[in-house]
Amino acid sequence: MAEWTPDEVLDARGLSCPMPILKTKKIMKTLKSGQILEIQGTDPGTRNDLPAFTERSGDEFLGEEQKDGYISFFLKKA
Amino acid sequence: MGVLVGKFKEGYSVLFDRNWPLWVGGVLLALLGIICMAAGRPWGVAGGLRVWSDWLFYWVGLYNTAPTNAFFFSNASILTWGLLFGAFGAALLSRQFAWRNAPKLELFKGLIGGVFMGVGSVMAGGCNVGGFYTALAAGSVSGFAMMAGLLVGALIGLKYLMWEIEHVTSKPPKQKAAKEGGIDWSKVQPWLGAVFFLFLLGWAYCMSFRAYTQEAVLMITAVGIGIVIQRCRFCFVRSFRDPFMTGEAVATRAVAMSVILSVFGFFTIKWFRADWQMIYIYHHWIGGLVGGVIFGIGMLLAGGCGSGSVWRAGEGQLKLILAVITFSMSNSLFKNYVWTSDVAKSWGKPIFLAAVTDYFWAIVITAVVMLVWWAVMAWNEETDSLTIV
Numbered sequence: 001m002a003e004w005t006p007d008e009v010l011d012a013r014g015l016s017c018p019m020p021i022l023k024t025k026k027i028m029k030t031l032k033s034g035q036i037l038e039i040q041g042t043d044p045g046t047r048n049d050l051p052a053f054t055e056r057s058g059d060e061f062l063g064e065e066q067k068d069g070y071i072s073f074f075l076k077k078a
Numbered sequence: 079m080g081v082l083v084g085k086f087k088e089g090y091s092v093l094f095d096r097n098w099p100l101w102v103g104g105v106l107l108a109l110l111g112i113i114c115m116a117a118g119r120p121w122g123v124a125g126g127l128r129v130w131s132d133w134l135f136y137w138v139g140l141y142n143t144a145p146t147n148a149f150f151f152s153n154a155s156i157l158t159w160g161l162l163f164g165a166f167g168a169a170l171l172s173r174q175f176a177w178r179n180a181p182k183l184e185l186f187k188g189l190i191g192g193v194f195m196g197v198g199s200v201m202a203g204g205c206n207v208g209g210f211y212t213a214l215a216a217g218s219v220s221g222f223a224m225m226a227g228l229l230v231g232a233l234i235g236l237k238y239l240m241w242e243i244e245h246v247t248s249k250p251p252k253q254k255a256a257k258e259g260g261i262d263w264s265k266v267q268p269w270l271g272a273v274f275f276l277f278l279l280g281w282a283y284c285m286s287f288r289a290y291t292q293e294a295v296l297m298i299t300a301v302g303i304g305i306v307i308q309r310c311r312f313c314f315v316r317s318f319r320d321p322f323m324t325g326e327a328v329a330t331r332a333v334a335m336s337v338i339l340s341v342f343g344f345f346t347i348k349w350f351r352a353d354w355q356m357i358y359i360y361h362h363w364i365g366g367l368v369g370g371v372i373f374g375i376g377m378l379l380a381g382g383c384g385s386g387s388v389w390r391a392g393e394g395q396l397k398l399i400l401a402v403i404t405f406s407m408s409n410s411l412f413k414n415y416v417w418t419s420d421v422a423k424s425w426g427k428p429i430f431l432a433a434v435t436d437y438f439w440a441i442v443i444t445a446v447v448m449l450v451w452w453a454v455m456a457w458n459e460e461t462d463s464l465t466i467v
Contacts, residue, residue, distance in 0.1 A: 014180045014251045016314070016390070016397055018323060022243060025324065026465055034330050044174050044393070045311050048097055053324055 162306020194376025205384025231374015279326025
């Protein structure tokens with residue numbers, strides 16, 4: 001079961017760099033503080049890019065979950 | 079024994095589980111690039127891609143004469159084969175190889191991005207590698223023009239991507255559900271990768287017996303480049319795009335440092351081999367600048383540059399495989415047109431920086447330009463002044 005309950009889900013499966021990050025950045029702007037975004041992705045680069053993104057934005061990178069054929073990443077808006 | 083197995087697993091995990099830092103990639107790429115130069119053929123990607131399509135168009139009857147460069151055993155071609163092999167093998171060792179489909183719009187962007195990159199790289203004398211990275215190391219003034227062009231092209235491309243996100247929605251492709259009871263590929267992949275690299279080593283050894291030593295050296299060096307670039311996810315696009323997108327300048331720093339290291343090596347070799355002075359010197363400045371803008375837009379659409387498209391293709395990303403194919407074909411066709419007309423004369427003259435100044439000042443100028451790029455993007459990293467997303 002999911003460790004985190006997302007308020008929004010971004011389906012970025014099949015998208016490659018930089019689309020997942022661009023879309024994440026856009027959605028994060030619309031979230032309220034404390035809300036959680038789930039990003040579903042298949043690009044191996046996203047694994048590095050999201051933690052690097054949150055480090056700069058100040059948001060919190062909660063973690064990732066291996067799903068069937070993709071990875072879900074969870075971010076918490078600061 | 080148990081201890082050794084544990085240590086091996088630990089080392090393996092460091093090398094093939096986690097990604098290597100980008101700056102490590104910058105240092106290693108400079109080193110490998112200098113080895114290529116010492117072997118008589120500086121690192122480039124577009125040249126190899128062109129040779130593949132030159133042959134394709136010759137085989138289907140579009141070109142009347144056979145290309146002068148062999149499909150496999152020629153300097154240009156083998157560097158790009160090596161990059162593809164290295165990235166493919168490294169993806170296997172890292173359990174990261176997979177056929178990755180993409181939405182139709184993404185695939186289309188790959189096709190168009192490839193065409194832009196093919197045309198741009200003819201004008202600039204190479205892709206981001208041959209026209210910018212290696213060109214600057216080799217002292218081609220056109221490298222500065224292409225750098226300016228790439229910055230402008232990256233901005234235009236990023237503007238388009240932002241527009242697309244607002245106005246176009248694309249459906250994700252159907253994901254194949256994992257089959258039950260099949261082979262566990264993630265366990266098999268590292269073994270396949272190891273066998274593949276052993277095969278390449280053995281093959282290169284055999285090549286050296288048949289008077290193909292230069293090709294063997296270039297292939298193994300390019301395989302090394304492919305491994306480094308895949309393990310670092312070393313991306314020239316990021317060095318140009320990310321400061322405008324996320325503000326991050328980590329890739330910019332890695333590329334700038336790598337150019338500074340390379341220029342020392344290249345200039346040392348050129349100093350001692352005067353007959354190699356004009357190697358990798360291209361059309362300044364229209365060729366570099368306009369080619370850079372066109373290429374920059376293309377690399378943003380495709381999500382990979384010359385090297386980036388090839389290594390991501392080696393990972394099994396369909397979008398980038400398509401980009402590599404159209405890159406190769408458009409480069410060949412456009413170059414063929416240029417060679418049979420006078421159009422290239424208006425692109426400017428090839429200028430060797432050290433022939434204008436001297437070796438010392440040429441190195442200083444190149445280093446200063448890189449440091450300024452680095453400094454501006456580091457300042458932006460703190461202030462986000464240039465970030466447009």
